[in-house]
Amino acid sequence: MVKKASEINERIPWRDMTTGCEIYEPGTSRLTKTGEWRSRTPKWIKDKCKQCVLCAPFCPDSAIPVCDGKREDFDFDHCKGCGICIKACPFNAIEWEDQ
């Protein structure tokens, strides 16, 4: 039976799946690129950004990385394009890419 989350993939036979599909380690969402569900993409306009970092706690997917108190560009492996950050930004520093 597979024990590591990194070994669970769409090619392993049923016998190798963990009982009840349990995952025996933390932080495994890094392995799952859920950003591919996204239909619209937000754009960070760095020049307008005041680094208030209000967007980061609003993001439901922790897809706005914050380093040393400053936000960086989106983690598009996990951003689902919900647009909540666009609403949360007081400085219009985030908008839809296709707008």
Added chain:
Amino acid sequence: MSIRERLSGNEAIATAMRQIEPDVFAMFPITPSTEIPQYYASYVADGKVDTEFVCMESEHSALSACLGAEAAGCRAVTATSSAGLSYMNEILYVAGSMRLPVVIAVSCRALTGPININHDYSDSMAERDSGFIQLYGENNQEVYDNYLMAHRVAEHPDVRLPLMVCEDGFITSHAIENIELEEDAAVKAFVGTYEPEHYLLNVNEPLAAGPYGISAYYMEARVAQAEAMKRAKQVILDVSADFEKTFGRSYGLFESYMMDDAEVAMVIMGSSAGTAKACVDGLRSRGIKAGLIKVRVFRPFPGEEIAEALKNCRAVAVMDKSEGFSSCGGPLFAETASACINLDKRPKMIDVVFGLGGRDFTVKAADSVYSRLLDIASGGDIGPVYSHLGQREG
């Protein structure tokens, strides 16, 4: 040493629970299972058990709390009936797929409607595909014994599936009968402690339980679950063998009563089997080769074994105490008939739906079924394959 007592089925189950002393009992009351948490609450109040007894706001929540507790690494139990079991429906499937060995005591009661509090199996049969192992008892003794075996079966590493211990509402749950109880220490030693390999409260191994399973994984998960249900059959037999060695009472997947040379037979479940056995005794005293199979384990269904037991009969009546509205027979008939489909020589088989909503089942009624079987066995017309027994016809 066994202890001679006289208890209702509900008190027998509550006693078994007290002896096992689960970590968590999450409850919501519903007739006729209410007495089980009621008795248990008094054990908690009297300091006889060290169980976290949680009064929830619904059965859906009660089972959800049990699942949380089980995933955390605790042994968790609940009890319910009828609409309460139906209200658990969603979470029953979650228990099965998360492979959490929660044990539910079900005092089987008719589903509405018309609204009714009496016994049939419409509640438990409606959940036959939920992934629960289902054990049925004929009387309070069997229900107590099934409960003593339940956790060991459910928690076995080859199985890890939730389990229902089913008793007949009121008939078994409330009728007080003689019973042999086992000593607390002997029960604790037999059942053992719950030592799951993986659990949420293990600080050394962070665990994600019940993750999303997209179509690339769902089928594999279901196959694994189905295989576990198949393996449960052997585990039930092994635990039953150890139970017999320890306490002296013998159980299989079903009970064969006078089946060795039986030409006609009934397949039946629960307390009605006692009535039907009295009928078989009467027939046998007149030299009629009648027999009976009482199904103890409905999930996993012992299809091959039942087919083997029935193969030499000429006519068989499957007695369904729930109406499935399939228009061609109840759930026990569907299972039994399909189990026999590949026999080279198989008996004629009819389905008799009876006893719905607490309608009485008598020796005389059983006798009418055997009379029909004897007629079919001697070459008579099979008549309606699916019929009802005990209703007023006018």
